[in-house]
Amino acid sequence: QRKKYSNFIMADVSQYTVNHLVTFPVGEAAELRSVEDAVRKVAAMEGQGQVWAQEMLLQVTGSAIRLLDVHSKEELESYGLAGVLRCEAMLPGARAHSLLLLVCQEPQQTQPDVHFFKCAHIGAEPIREDINSALLDFKSGSNAQRKEALRWGGCIVGGHTGVQVLWPGCRFDLGVKRKPDAGGSLEEFWGA
Template sequence: MTNTSQYHVEHLTTFVLDRKEAMINTEDGIRKLRLLDAKGKIWTQDMLLQVEEKTVSLIDPETKNELEIFPLGTIMHCQAVMSSCNYDSILALVCKEPGQGKPDLHLFQCDDIKANLIQADIEGAMMDQKGGKVKKRPETLRMILKSDGVIPPPPAAPAPEPPATLTQLDVRSRVAAWSAWAAEQQDYDKQPQYSDQNEPSEMMATRVDRDVQILNHILDHIEFFVTKLQKAAEAFNELSKRKKSKKNKKKGPGEGVLTLRAKPPTQEEFVDCFQKFKHAFNLLGKLKSHIQNPSADDLVHFLFTPLRMVIQTSGGTELAKSVVVPLLTIEAIDFLHSAGTAEERHLWVALGEGWTKCRLEWPKDHYFPPCTLQFRDGWEPPMMPFVPQSREAELNQLTQTLSHSEILRQEEMVHRLSTEVRTLTPNL
């Protein structure tokens, strides 16, 4: 047992409790949280919430720096709100520091350890600080350890969404895409283009629908990344305003959280996003004859807006130029030439050969590292059903295998003979 407990939480938002804004209590804050969430204006921020004998602290999970510290005496109210909206395990803290005009309401989503358990820990610490011979918190911590973090049982998981259809690409709410089929093969110019005349129509429809699902997930990812950039910029601007208006240098309420939110994405995250743009272009090259409302042309125009923003935010074109894999397919390159506007083509070409040359235009022996991409939520493309090969295809594959084996055998024989010659030469 220890006097310090630490929980992974997601900071949702902070409101100022102000009667003029019709914000009086936690219920008002939850109501406004729902409204903002419905408009897509809630941005979660990972952090650690640490409870000690005299304080509750918020900590940067990466640097371990202290973002905010709330002495227990400044916590006016602590409440768990369960299953009230999309965020089903909310911890609400109402805090007011000495000299602060109006209290702040901090809202956190708690997944690993449920909000009602964290509430019990904080309230135990508050009760113990007020005095009493028997300490309440040690027993609370023992209960939390035995609970596996879940009391009561979490609500049932929502039913999985049905597979996307060819008309479910929503341009207004999404901004990017990635393709698993490009990660499965490194020879990007031999990707199937739904052109096998012997393929059953059902199989072609399955492959098209699979790629549409992948494209939808890429659009979600880029939207997430762009929102992250926007929220970081908003936090930075708010932080700058506060610093300009403050007379003293003491950190004000909420500034630690703002500092964390203002951190830009890492270089690895930028590279990952650029790779997903390239996968999106490859997918659109494949799907251009198979999707509508929006069409592939619409989506290309739509993607260039966030692409330009990500390039600018990364500091210019240099980082994007360094992202060579995945290579664009011939179909994607031809499609960008035909569908892009002059301004879009100019931006695309400025990204260099890694974005404008297909595999056939590179030396045969040029090595390209694998490009395996993952989604934040762990989603993976559905497996394609197994289709038996035709007899002709089987014979062709067998012939290629035997020819390859014969070439390897001959190369091995030549290597062995040359080695023997080198061994005998010193004796001549």
């Protein structure tokens, strides 16, 4: 029992302040057929001033990604890691802040949702590294990748209190190379 409790207390929890921009359903039955269609739509909406941001906390654990109200800490959404299909970081062209793209589909959903977050405090790349390392560990049943990702950034986080990782310039470099999408990278859609 002590070991289980100790593992619970030491579970890695990281938390980032992000601005949620928009969420779109994608798929055969949706208006937008692909993630790339959603990226183009967000770019068009932003160009017309139709995007507004809602500040929230994005919390990453070994089993889920949670979105919390920044003031009350009330849970707004929660996605089990089994339902996270894709996570990407984008630096859109001339814009000042990077974007985090998160594609999730819970078992009861008929099509996935694409969530867009503006990442002003820390940037999207470290958050992407954290989420992708949590996904790798979840799929493999280990905890090695995530601990390494958090350690590389100089930010060992832990405990059930959800210590925040919120400073500029924090980098997580795992040396992992990503393959661009078959149709080109998402950054190309933004003119980066």
